[in-house]
Amino acid sequence: MIKERNVALSAIFTVVTFGIYGIYWFICMTDEAIALSEDRGASGILAFIFNIITFGFYGWYWAYRMGDRLEMAKQRRGIAYSSTNNGVIYLILSVLGLGLISYIFIQLELNRFSAGKLNSRVSI
Template identity: 40%
Template sequence: MIRQRNIALAIILTIVTCGIYGIYWFIVMTDEVGQLSGDPSFTGFKHFLLTLVTCGVWSFVWAYQVTKQIEYAQLQRGFRPSDNALIYILLTLFGLGIVTYALVQSDVNKMEMP
């Protein structure tokens, strides 16, 4: 089930909990993107572990892949697809991953399960 999240509250909770809520948010949001695109292999826990194991390098792969998953989900629902891969990768490169999360959550909030 896809849950609408208040982006400002998620950012505040991430800051207040010193990033712990951000980990939860990342995992759940990635799972929801996988559900929306119909790809059961696109899971948050897998991407979180790969990011840990690669010391953060995998976050760039995730930033690209999540864009493609969102594009596919948007096409399925008749929305105009948004290709934000470059934006997400650059934000991640400059240490602004939380902004990427907010943008992804914004796209997720706009879509509903069929």
């Protein structure tokens, strides 16, 4: 369900294509995080449209919500060791104009789900 992406190549493709690949990456990450967290929210394409309409301000909200969604996905799988929500970090990076770094961190978390490292239930 979750596609593991090479983070370095994704970042390079985003820079080389002047952000075009970044749009695709944004949409995929959004859809995968929603599927993992079983959260209701704007699909990847709709989130991208909201980001355009709000001149990028929705992107800040999106970054924060991605932290929430990834945390929800961990909790749904019974991951007991993780209690940190990285949404604030993603938000700060985005506000500072370092959204690509947020993408990298979010994709690293998604890759952990795709590799099956977080899929097993941990009992307390």
